[in-house]
Amino acid sequence: MDVQLLVGIFPQVLLDGLILGFMYALIALGYTMVYGVLEFINFAHSEIFIIGAFVGVEILLEVKAAGLLDVLPWPLLLLGVLAAGMAASGLLAVAVERVAYRPLRNAPRLIPLISAIGVSFFLQDLIRLVESLWRNAFNLVYPTIDALNVRFELAQTIDVPLKSLVVIGAALAMLGVLWALVNRTRVGTAIRAVAEDQAAASLMGINVNGIISLTFLIGGAMGGAAGVLFGVQYGLINPYTGFVPGLKAFTAAVLGGIGNIPGAMLGGIVLGLLEAFAASYLSLLTGGAFGAEYKDIFAFSVLILILIFRPKGLLGEVVRGRA
């Protein structure tokens, strides 16, 4: 076994894992916040995430068609695209809640779950329909912004593209803002109050429906931001791309303790790291017997182990006291 190689690629794998982890963390927030207030899993969130990526790619393609891609400064462009993606995904999430979940608020808990799965399929095929009519394409490619592809080659095995740093930076900023919003503002207090006890919160004069919509808006916007960053980082999206990252992010939310916001962030990063290390190291460590294709098996085995010993997730599920 080539120990030098194993050590040599370590920083690169760590970086790959962190990028993936932050992506999962951003998506996982949507699952966990909705679970916090409504105690149900919004399975349509994976499509809300990928809508952000589609809005982003459409804008960038239009900018490129107008010949402005390399003219506009990239931080401005990226900020604009992020804002548009967040707005689209956030509003879509609010609309989905209004149409597909609110009428079922008092139904047994499995009913909105089924509704969510239905919305997920509906959105997938809606994107496919719109894109095939609009662009006659299934796979869409993020236009390459050359300025973002500048690489810092620190060593033969370590190589940091500017793009990855931007993705990590954007994700960190987003998580920070959310953290401050939930913990340091009146709105955040209201969200936490609704999560704790809806009836009591409404007695305190909080507009519960408004707060629930707001939760969907914030969760959706985080998903949309993740979508844009996903597109910028990996480059290729299609209407079904959202499904697998969505599922992984849901797993990350459970891993961190569902309903728990810092838990979702931690869970996402842990899952991203597990996956990256498994994919890069499994075949090196086992001499090719287990290849990169076993990364999910490895990551999920670890997950099961963690959940056996900490059934409420790493940071614990948010416990609600219902009178």
Next chain:
Amino acid sequence: MSRYPARLTLAVLAVLALVALPAASRLAAQGKGTIKIATQSPLSGGQAALGEGIKLGAQLAIEKFKGNLEKLGYKVELVPFDDQAKPDVGVANAKNIIADKAILAVIGHLNSGVAIPSSEVYKEVQLAMISPANTNPTVTDRGYANVNRVCGRDDVQGVVGSEFAHGTMKVKSVYIIHDKTQYGQGVAEFFKADAEKKGIKVLGFEGTEEKSNFDPILTPVKAKNPGLIYFGGIYDQGAPFFKQAYEKGIKAKFLGPDGMDSSDLVKIAGKAVVGMYYTSAAGPASALPKAKQFVEDFKKKFGKNPEPYAAEAYDAAVIALRAIEAAAKGGKAPTREDVSAAIRKVKYNGITGEIEFDGKGDRKKALYFVLQVVSDNSEKWGDNKIVKQLTIAPPAMAKK
């Protein structure tokens, strides 16, 4: 009470429609009958570009050559099926196809992993399948009387690739990635076996179903610094893979099998794949004799360039039509067995060259190419440079 008659009328109409429609079609069929040729290829999803080409190629051939059968009193129709590049969908479609007695031949599929299980279904009724694109050896090595292909084989294609890597590219080491499908892993294994024989060092052999994030796979590749990366798979996965490899600063040369042969490869990967090589068992239209007319007709009718395998699908459909004509000779209704048997007797000089099938359905002489991507403009995919062109007979049939 007042709504009652309206409902009654509706119900009566519905029943009438149910009874009358099939009856009417049977009536029309009594002229002599309808003959249908089915296509099965992915018409939706990431590989739709190639799948659509197969359908359109067959459509063009049928419209052009159905006259002979129509003179005999038959109506000729094309029925396209979408297999979504998924084995389960292909098999479900195949069951629908064999249930429709008017279907006498299938042109398809794109993916060997779909063609192999689906052809098991066709075999139940000896329904002929002519494949324009399935290169996995198993497709014909099962020795079924109804299965044929107009393209080459992966056990040859893999070797063509490794020979090119060794002889022309002169690489010393290779890292092999495949997509874990019967096709991609198959051709990657043939490539690997022969590359090892020729003394090329295989630094890694990895399978992945990943479609977007190749970072963790590329990290060890970059560290091992191979001279060549071979991707056994299809462009919708290969293109983002090569793009990310390029963006990671990997300096290895790229090589792939015929799954890379679609203009979508450069649409997705852009300049990352300019200069890369791919082997093909279906040459670009420009390399084929008599292809000029085909390209013009295709463009005129569908308003776009034919994708790879459209010409093969065209030839496959012509062969199917000829076989049906032969089976219909003497005025009897052609059966599926007759058509399958007749296909093996067809000798046809098509746009992809002289086609004649051997005892297991392989082409007696198949064409193989090595091509180089010349431009990141997808419109110019047809101009890709032919670096090498070979005509190779299939390996001798293993005695059973």
